[in-house]
Amino acid sequence: DAGVTQSPTHLIKTRGQQVTLRCSPKSGHDTVSWYQQALGQGPQFIFQYYEEEERQRGNFPDRFSGHQFPNYSSELNVNALLLGDSALYLCASSLDRQRYGYTFGSGTRLTVV
């Protein structure tokens, strides 16, 4: 049973560019959340998607947007990249977000230069 799959694994972008990260949730999971993890810190919640809609959003600017497809996979888009956007971006899927915890992917390491 495949877990959460993220692509690409590493990415280098130039300041001001746009980036799209992709996530396929664990089989049977219908909810996808995105987190940003800066070096040496815990993950910070970006947003969560359920039934193709953004259900909840963290304290991130509108440059961060997302999408969920009918097959539950998801994309995270970041526009006008800043140096401070360099981080590990984690996708997490769940079926019952409150009781069972998330299944995380290995992440996409984004470096903005």
Next chain:
Amino acid sequence: GDSVTQMEGPVTLSEEAFLTINCTYTATGYPSLFWYVQYPGEGLQLLLKATKADDKGSNKGFEATYRKETTSFHLEKGSVQVSDSAVYFCALTHTNAGKSTFGDGTTLTVKP
């Protein structure tokens, strides 16, 4: 808002030593509590969970008890192994809420 505070690391132990990593939280209501582990270059893996007060979560020799009176969820293991070396994150999630709130992580290094 919600917050999770973990003991600062890094923590360095010898193999077979006893491990405690402290975690306290601030939240309204009755969140579920989790411990995740992150190995180098990987994402987070759920280690154990507790969904209500006095519950004890356990897995792979690790355990933690949900203490509402002290708002704590300390992680313990009786005898650590070199393979336990990783970063450990404490987290909470509210009922019907989307996000989890994480601590900043505690790095554990176990030496043979």
